[in-house]
Amino acid sequence: MPAAKKYDLVLYGATGFTGTLAVKYLTSQYGTSINWAIAGRSKDKLEKLSTTHGGDCDILVADSLDEKGLTAIIKKTKVVASAAGPFARYGTLLVSLCAKLGCDYCDITGETNWVREMIALYDDVARATKARIVHHCGHDSIPWDLSAYLLANKLSEEFNGEKVKKFDFYDDIKSAPSGGTLETAFAIMFGKEKAYKFTEQKKLGYDALLKTPDGSKSAHSMKSRNVDLLNLSKSSSLPHRSFFFMAPVNANAVKRSNALNGYGNLTYTEGQSFPNIFATIWYILGYAVYGFCIYLPPLRFIMRKFILPKPGQGPSEEYMNSGYLHVLGVAKGENGNTVKSTMSFSVDPGYKDTARMLVESALALSVSEVECGGGVFTPGACQKEVLLDRLLETGTEFKYH
Structure with missing residues (x-):
């Protein structure tokens, strides 16, 4: 019989911006009621x-x-919860060791190509050791991944097993990026991570997100048709939408869950929602100016040097407390039936509630009962209702319409 683990959870990357928020959450929510520790590379910072x-x-x-x-x-430890990104730069060895040693793992990555590589490299290994490796356990992409899972189940229950033909998501959000998030984005777009080959996933011969437990390609396909610029609503009950920066990441998380859960052969569309056309156009103009500054190297240097937050920095406590996220989801079935839901977060979802989501995702594996074997997963394909219940108990709201 294996020796008992000392900790229910170890938080790796604890001294970063999101990691610090997770430490605060663990202390205030759980204190000494669970056994946990913090980890990272700097002893001095960890002690402080x-x-x-x-x-x-x-x-x-x-x-x-x-x-x-x-x-x-x-x-x-029973589970490692990692907030140490960019994950393609800092996360591969940790995932490898968790998979090989049979330890559960959660992270908050939004780096889809890295996730594909982890599936190609360690899905079989993790299944053999029964390690549950779960990516996207934060704002990227729990609200959409869990909503899609719940909507697909509701559609099937209400309409005699009907499969999903299309998911539509409308994101009403107030949040702001941290230095760590920007560092990851800049690394992927302009840094050495842009040149990463991610060679193992190519050996599969198909998108690694579609890998099933037996090694074959899933029969359940998904096309992403996210809002590129402007999507004017034709219904008085649905808002206008524009592009949302994280929509491609969320779509790929749902693609992985669909491959494992079998929602159907479907299309996924997501965009940021606005109450009127004027607000939508103002948002588009603002992002156009921001994009112009980011893609021109001299302006990007000035932005990073003097304006944008640095790694370890992020929104103020006051700003995060004023943040929110409301995700309206619509699932349309093969026979034309529809179900709707809303998942809501009452504080900044990108950091303050990402910290909560990461902790609760990890504790779902270590102190709750999750019926999921080993492998590389998303929350919607692993923790499912167990995670939903933990989130509902600690601040999230969810309802069907």
């Missing part, structure tokens, strides 16, 4: 964080490339 926000919780030190140190951490 533990004293200031962690209630003097245990600290574990290991760099993201320190195989021996990471192994020692993994052997002490």
